[in-house]
Amino acid sequence: MAQVTLDSVRKIYPNGVEAVTPASFQIKDGEFVVLVGPSGCGKSTLLRMIAGLEDITEGALCIGENVVNTLDPADRDIAMVFQNYALYPHMTVRKNIAYGLKNRKTPKDVIAQKVDEAAKMLNLTDYLDRKPAQLSGGQRQRVAMGRAIVRDPALFLFDEPLSNLDAKLRNQMRIEIKALQRRLGVTSIYVTHDQVEAMTMADRIIVLNGGRIEQIGTPSEIYHNPASTFVASFMGAPPMNLVAAEMQDGRLSFAGLELPLASSLRGPVTLGLRPEDLIIDSHGPLAMEVELIEELGAHRLLHGQVDGQRLTVHLAKEEQVALGPLRLSCRVQNLCLFHPETGARMEGGFAFNLAQTRQEERV
């Protein structure tokens, strides 16, 4: 168990592509951190640099107290779970799990005991003498987990470990991995492109885009206070609605919505509205044309247009809706404003006058 520190870690490939721009962050002992982002954002490269499977071009990587930049992967005291499990196909489950221990000169009886313990923990006891080809996807995933946990490493690395499983199994394994990590208390870094996995598993999320860290925060911070339009649209399903709005004379205006805002900002802004913050209100200021209703059982999603801009509304199952015109209002305390060009969050400098706003809403 250890903390992990990255100090301006950077990756430039020989062909000149900068896969990871200088990244600095610290992962606390026992913390579960998820690196999330679209494909090609550098999340796997970052993980592989931590594992030692890729060289670090610049910067310092510390696991525990030591800089490990030049250490072999085997000497970094890490264990990694790969996307396609990477089990040794010619070895039995038992040998697969024991291989890392065997090479570390662990006494035979200790290996046997640890393998049995791990197998029990992962429900693999009956499969120890099988080869990976005779196992199901979920069982292979567990063997890969077993291989990692018997080593009792300082750091777990997960490289999209669930993306080869079907949806049902993925949900189940997600919970199992999270519970296991809690129980063992091992510092973990988990790479995924799936924002649901990121939200549900992480203590902290690091959102990456184009090799750059967009935001670091707890799932709730990331969700409620996205640092950019990229984070806002990437995290959350359906994503946050991003619409063009206008600031003038201390008022924010979008379609029929007029909000007094104590801000000196002027000109166009991007307004971010979470779909669940839009509510049906026959006197609401927004006129929406509903074009499509997605029925999801527990709730519904309405897709349509307001003033020519696309908008999605999240609706509880009790509410009755139909295609066609609809009036909406919104929970203004959750609004986000972004710079219309850079997409960066416009922090401070404004605060909603909520009392006044509520009055206006009723008008």
Add this chain to the structure above:
Amino acid sequence: MKRAGFASRWLPILLLVPQLSIILVFFYWPAAYAVKSSFYLQDPFGFGQTFVGLENYASLSKSAEYFKVTNFTVIFTVLVTFFSLALALLLAVKADKVIRGARTYRTLLMWVYAVAPPVAGFMGLLLFNQRWGPLTEFFGSLGWDFNLRADYFDTAFAMVVVSVWKQVPVNFIFFLSGLQSIPKSVREAALIDNRSASGRFWDVTFPLLAPTGFFLLIINITYALFDTFGVIDTLVQGEPGNNPMTLVYKVYVDGFRGNDLGGSSAQSVVLMVLVLALTVFQFRMVEKRIHYT
């Protein structure tokens, strides 16, 4: 395993006919003929033949010359097979690590494969030439008085070197593609599990390469036993004399040079049985230890 079904019973048979007829014409028929003629003593001028029963085999078993050739063949086959496989594997492992220029490297190595065995033998003849062969000169500078076709050991050495050189490219290509079909992540997992590169090779890479290796083992033994004929023929220039030769070459020398068709046929039959036994042994004993993915 899925079983594909055929609607008609005749279609699969029809599809097999070309292959079967080739085997029939070029293997079973000559083989049967060899078995038959091994029981006869042929007149050297082709005027007739006499049935002699097992006499050809009996004289074979008493021939000191035949045992000498058998010994040489065994040693030759073991050496050629071992060195062709080992060198090719070494080259493939090294080539697998090279990313840039890998294609050029591969092409250069593949060229040798396009060389026909007699041509390879001829090139060996030039390289090992007694008077001006560069390799002879090189050995001379090391104090080895190399005598191709005059010294038994030196000739055997040249035969092994040329045969190995000829076979390495084929093995190399197979090994390289075998290496490249090992999933990258499996090797990376091994990288985390084992810090020793040689340990990783023997524990993970080599077992995963074993199916390729087993296939190549059979191919290479067959090559060393039979396909080196051209190399040997060129190196001894059709006049083996006291020089080493393999069983196949002796079949040719006795049958076509010595006109002893019966004795030569008996040798072919013995050779056939040996190879059959060897192949069965390999499949029974070696293949059991191989994991196919």
